[in-house]
Amino acid sequence: MDYKKLAQLLFPDVDKTPEDLEALYPPRQLPEGAKVTRFAPSPTGFVHFGGMFPVRVAERLAHQSGGVFYLRIEDTDAMREVEGAAAALIRTLADYGIVFDEGASLAPDGSICDKGNYGPYKQSQRAHLYHVYAKMLVEKGLAYPCFTTEEELEQLHSTDKKAEIKNTDWEAEAEKRREEMLARRTFTMESVEENLKAGNPFVLRLLADGDGEKKIIVTDLVRGKLELPENEEDFVLLKSDGIPTYHFAHAVDDHLMGTTHVVRGEEWLPSLPKHLQLFRYLGFKLPKYMHISQIMRLDENGNKKKLSKRDMGANLDDYKRLGYCAETVVEYIMTLLNSNYEEWHAANPTAPFTDFAFNVKKMSVSGCLFDINKLNDVSKNVLSRMSADEVYDKITEWTSEYDKELYSLLVRDADYTKSILAIGRGGKKPRKDFTVWGDVRPYLDFFYDELFEIKDTLPEGTDMADARATLAKFADVYDESDDTNTWFEKIKAIADSLGYASDMKAYKADPTAFKGSVADISAYIRLAVTGKLNAPDLYTVMHILGRERTLARVSASL
RNA sequence: GGCCCCAUAGUCAAGCGGCUAAGACGUCGCCCUCUCACGGCGAAGGCGUGGGUUCGAUUCCCGCUGGGGUCACCA
Numbered sequence: 001m002d003y004k005k006l007a008q009l010l011f012p013d014v015d016k017t018p019e020d021l022e023a024l025y026p027p028r029q030l031p032e033g034a035k036v037t038r039f040a041p042s043p044t045g046f047v048h049f050g051g052m053f054p055v056r057v058a059e060r061l062a063h064q065s066g067g068v069f070y071l072r073i074e075d076t077d078a079m080r081e082v083e084g085a086a087a088a089l090i091r092t093l094a095d096y097g098i099v100f101d102e103g104a105s106l107a108p109d110g111s112i113c114d115k116g117n118y119g120p121y122k123q124s125q126r127a128h129l130y131h132v133y134a135k136m137l138v139e140k141g142l143a144y145p146c147f148t149t150e151e152e153l154e155q156l157h158s159t160d161k162k163a164e165i166k167n168t169d170w171e172a173e174a175e176k177r178r179e180e181m182l183a184r185r186t187f188t189m190e191s192v193e194e195n196l197k198a199g200n201p202f203v204l205r206l207l208a209d210g211d212g213e214k215k216i217i218v219t220d221l222v223r224g225k226l227e228l229p230e231n232e233e234d235f236v237l238l239k240s241d242g243i244p245t246y247h248f249a250h251a252v253d254d255h256l257m258g259t260t261h262v263v264r265g266e267e268w269l270p271s272l273p274k275h276l277q278l279f280r281y282l283g284f285k286l287p288k289y290m291h292i293s294q295i296m297r298l299d300e301n302g303n304k305k306k307l308s309k310r311d312m313g314a315n316l317d318d319y320k321r322l323g324y325c326a327e328t329v330v331e332y333i334m335t336l337l338n339s340n341y342e343e344w345h346a347a348n349p350t351a352p353f354t355d356f357a358f359n360v361k362k363m364s365v366s367g368c369l370f371d372i373n374k375l376n377d378v379s380k381n382v383l384s385r386m387s388a389d390e391v392y393d394k395i396t397e398w399t400s401e402y403d404k405e406l407y408s409l410l411v412r413d414a415d416y417t418k419s420i421l422a423i424g425r426g427g428k429k430p431r432k433d434f435t436v437w438g439d440v441r442p443y444l445d446f447f448y449d450e451l452f453e454i455k456d457t458l459p460e461g462t463d464m465a466d467a468r469a470t471l472a473k474f475a476d477v478y479d480e481s482d483d484t485n486t487w488f489e490k491i492k493a494i495a496d497s498l499g500y501a502s503d504m505k506a507y508k509a510d511p512t513a514f515k516g517s518v519a520d521i522s523a524y525i526r527l528a529v530t531g532k533l534n535a536p537d538l539y540t541v542m543h544i545l546g547r548e549r550t551l552a553r554v555s556a557s558l
Numbered sequence: 559g560g561c562c563c564c565a566u567a568g569u570c571a572a573g574c575g576g577c578u579a580a581g582a583c584g585u586c587g588c589c590c591u592c593u594c595a596c597g598g599c600g601a602a603g604g605c606g607u608g609g610g611u612u613c614g615a616u617u618c619c620c621g622c623u624g625g626g627g628u629c630a631c632c633a
Contacts, residue, residue: 039633040633042632042633043623044632044633072579074633076632076633077631077632077633079632080632080633103568104559146631149631150630150631153630153631154630163577169559170559170560170629171559171560173559173629174559174560201631203631205631212560212561223563223564226562226563227562228561228562229560229561229562233629235630236630236631237629238631241631241632243631245630245631245632245633246632246633248633251577265627266562266563266564266626266627267627267628267633268627268628268633269562269563269627270561270562270563270627270628270629271628271629272562274597291563293563293564293626294626296625296626298579301580303625303626306624306626306627325596327580335570335582336570336571339571339572339581340571340572342570342571343581343582346582364570364571365563365564366563366565366623366625366626367563367564367626367627368569368570368571369568369569369570370569370571371568371569371583373569373583373584374570374582374583374584377582377583377584384596385593392565396631406600423595426593427596428597429596429597430596431594431595432595432596433594433595433596442574443595453580462587488592491592497593504591504592517592518592519591519592519593521592522590522592522593523593525592526592528592532593532594533593533594534593534594534595535593535594535595535623536593536594536595537592537593537594537595538592538593547574
């Protein structure tokens with residue numbers, strides 16, 4: 001077979017050689033040890049929570065080493081592409097602090113444009129590049145055309161895509177595929193010419209030289225030495241529309257773009273032999289591989305499952321809607337990615353997470369379960385460390401979209417709102433009232449007259465006369481200029497006057513000796529002022545509300 | 559089903575031949591306390607299983623079991 005002729009027949013329009021391309025995309029000039037990584041999503045929908053793990057790793061590796069982190073859009077499957085997904089993806093990622101140095105970027109008008117010298121960064125615009133290498137492979141007799149149509153293939157195989165994969169007779173299937181492959185590999189130049197003349201589409205397949213019985217050893221940076229079977233499948237390089245499959249695009253793009261470290265999900269592990277073979281055929285230097293474990297969830301039967309599309313929390317935008325702030329998600333992911341991150345953060349509470357020395361060796365090999373409890377705990381800590389100003393900015397942003405009523409109240413008097421948010425904030429042991437932004441409303445609604453109402457009720461058996469007497473006495477003695485001690489002494493005095501214990505220790509020693517305690521007295525006042533049995537420090541609350549409103553609420557409950 | 563990956567408490571995890579097997583979340587109890595939110599102290603709970611190797615295995619090797627992934631002209 002005259003492979004040169006075959007190649008010319010198949011790719012008559014290709015006039016460049018691999019050498020031409022190498023010249024066009026020279027090696028990057030980067031300092032020693034600088035890593036070039038990428039995120040290469042297909043624009044098929046939202047950003048997946050699980051996807052954040054490899055992205056973060058890739059981002060850290062590049063930026064920690066003074067390298068380059070770029071975005072490549074893998075839009076080789078026109079069928080699945082979702083309009084606007086790429087732009088949305090860039091925005092969402094930016095929300096979480098993932099910014100690219102190079103690659104597909106957002107233009108001011110919202111469209112996608114290229115930034116950098118190694119583009120185009122959309123695979124659909126790179127067909128001419130792939131074809132150069134495709135032609136070379138054909139010339140070398142390492143790839144061949146296959147005119148069997150998709151429909152014919154489907155009829156041939158008993159496997160109906162993945163739906164019925166469990167009911168497949170695997171042995172028969174394997175045998176059938178072997179025969180098919182042999183048949184595919186034997187063809188004549190004449191038949192190719194005929195097919196081309198008839199305008200029949202073809203796919204380009206790699207001529208596999210592997211033996212599935214033999215093993216190859218690869219080193220994965222997180223998993224260590226891996227023993228994988230050689231590839232023996234004549235997999236598709238170019239689809240009938242001339243667009244490459246993932247495998248081929250991966251090899252060509254990551255080579256041309258100078259990727260040093262390929263970071264991707266572990267679901268790619270089984271196809272790694274294909275990639276090794278391809279790189280070898282193409283004469284490309286192999287990048288370092290890192291296969292990141294998947295994040296899992298628990299299904300109805302208590303089994304681990306890959307966190308998949310329709311699961312709650314799979315869409316990164318869900319977290320925003322639910323009121324988790326971006327810092328929380330970043331923090332949670334860092335915690336799972338590097339087991340010593342939490343410890344580091346505890347020791348460096350104010351340092352940005354980018355100061356942390358991310359270490360590949362500290363990464364877990366087994367897939368972990370998504371834990372909402374842990375996320376919530378992380379969130380509480382993150383929010384508690386923020387300043388009142390920061391919280392104000394974020395909560396107004398969130399409510400402007402998800403709670404407009406509260407939003408209008410919060411921004412009416414920013415200083416007032418900030419004074420509320422400052423309660424118990426800033427010290428060594430800050431309050432942790434919020435997990436998500438939705439927690440803010442029930443926490444501080446009583447500070448706004450429009451939302452204030454008596455929500456709780458005093459416990460069964462409460463002497464309402466005492467409650468009223470307490471309020472009356474309190475209204476009489478309340479002086480806004482009292483310091484916190486004086487203020488509380490007055491409340492204790494009310495307790496004593498009504499036969500309630502002013503000293504909690506005395507009360508606990510013998511509860512029967514009193515009608516109640518100063519805790520009950522406080523509860524009467526708290527309910528009148530806040531409408532609730534539980535609230536932050538009453539003294540502070542009253543000062544924020546001001547004398548007038550405090551007393552108005554007290555007398556309203558009389 | 560073939561192939562591959564994984565295996566320390568409910569969850570995340572230290573450990574890398576000799577330890578009373580860290581720590582965090584969650585759970586429960588106690589303390590602090592005018593309630594709440596913090597904070598402090600404590601408790602329960604773990605090396606999947608069977609063989610090796612070794613003076614000694616959570617740690618190394620093999621089998622088993624379990625879980626996950628993958629087997630497209632999808633990525």
